[in-house]
Amino acid sequence: MDKPIQLSRFLFNLLRRLMFFWVRTRVQNNTTDALGLDAEKPVIYVLQSRSLSDLLVLDRECQKAGLPRPYAPLTGQAISEKHAYFFLARPEGLFLTRERMYHSDRLVRLVNAVEANQNQEVQIVPVSVFWGRAPDKEDSPLKLLFAWNYNVGSRFRKFLAILMHGRQTLVNFSPALSLREIVDEGQDHNRTLRKIGRILRVHFRQTRASVLGPDLSHRRTLVNSIIGSDSVRKAITEQAETRNIPLEKAEAKARDYAREIVSDFSYSAIRFLDILLTWFWNKIYNGVDVNHIEPVRDLAGSHELIYVPCHRSHIDYLLLSYVLYHKGLQPPHIAAGINLNMPLVGSLLRRSGAFFMRRSFKDNPLYTAVFHEYLHTLFTRGFPTEYFVEGGRSRTGRTLRPKTGMLSITLRSFLRDSRKPIAFIPVYIG
Secondary structure: OOOOOOOOHHHHHHHHHHHOOOOOEEEEOOOHHHHOOOOOOOEEEEEEEOOHHHHHHHHHHHHHHOOOOOOOOEEOOOOEEOOOEEEEEEEEOOOOOEEEEOOOHHHHHHHHHHHHOOOOOOEEEEEEEEEOOOOOEOOOOOHHHHOOOOOOOHHHHHHHHHHHHHHHEEEEEOOOEEHHHHHOOOOOHHHHHHHHHHHHHHHHHHHHHHHHOOOEOOHHHHHHHHHOOHHHHHHHHHHHHHHOOOHHHHHHHHHHHHHHHOOOOOHHHHHHHHHHHHHHHHHHOOOOOOOOOHHHHHHHOOOEEEEEEOOOOOHHHHHHHHHHHHOOOOOOEEEEEHHHOOOOHHHHHHHOOEEEEOOOOOOOHHHHHHHHHHHHHHHHHOOOEEOOOOOOOOOOOOOOOOOOHHHHHHHHHHHHOOOOOEEEEEEOOO
């Protein structure tokens, strides 16, 4: 049974004021045009999980943007609801909680109203609230305690997430779904409810993937998976036979190559660069103008994104990652020349998503196998990637002739095994 969060108006506003002494938000798509809203038709918001803090954030951002508020009544020709929101899932249990999908009573009543009245429409607006932008770690022991979407101590973990990441909160409004269009497909009542739930689950999953990216493996685990792949094991065996060395020595060499290449993505490094670069852009430039980011955001949930910017200076990759982060997209893993793997600088770049490659490795089949396997891992797991088809930095300001090495590796990986279609995103930086 749906039990909405029942709070008096005074208590609700008091809690919201208290929370926003600490919380700072960045908001996307909070306009009627971006959401495709019809002002004459009722609007209801859907949040993925039952959460008072998410609802407080949503209500405040709707008030600031002049949008219908979720805590206001929802009315229509055959609709009279106390509030204009519902949740897709709710937690069960006190300590060992787990989220269970269910059909909100409010949603059921709205579907009944739309089915009963041909002129009735309801606009459903999915909203995602991200407390911090750190991807989950697949093998992190802290995930049990601090990842707010895990299933132990949900309320306590949510409190910690707000405390630690509340100042980097991202609110993502998505274009409205038409309940009328779904009902008009002519399915029976229960199938209509299941379809709405399925559409919303896919939507929230794709939104999360575009903002946070997939879970990160520990770097050691990732290196082990690369060394254990069939292609790299075959290359190790061939290396040992060709050079007449023990298999263990060839494997150790492959492991050294993997450690040299693999990035070590860290949210703390991203946050440090965010603060540093914000100061830098404001100090050196008059600002940053970004055009045509919306098509990229539309592709992010359903495609493997590969950014292919022009390369005129070292500012290019810093600026692109900065812009994507501020636009609510996952910063990419970036192909960097091995010459940048210097003390301090190399470590910071590696933690910001850079992976290092040698200028040429055609005469080193073992290195080639390790590098190809790492790129294949990035592509198949859904990590956005960035490389420069020019191969190197243009020192004249003119675009260089393309080099096809990385494109060739990308296509081979796609033909070998692909989970998503690939979208190349050309980026001009001027």
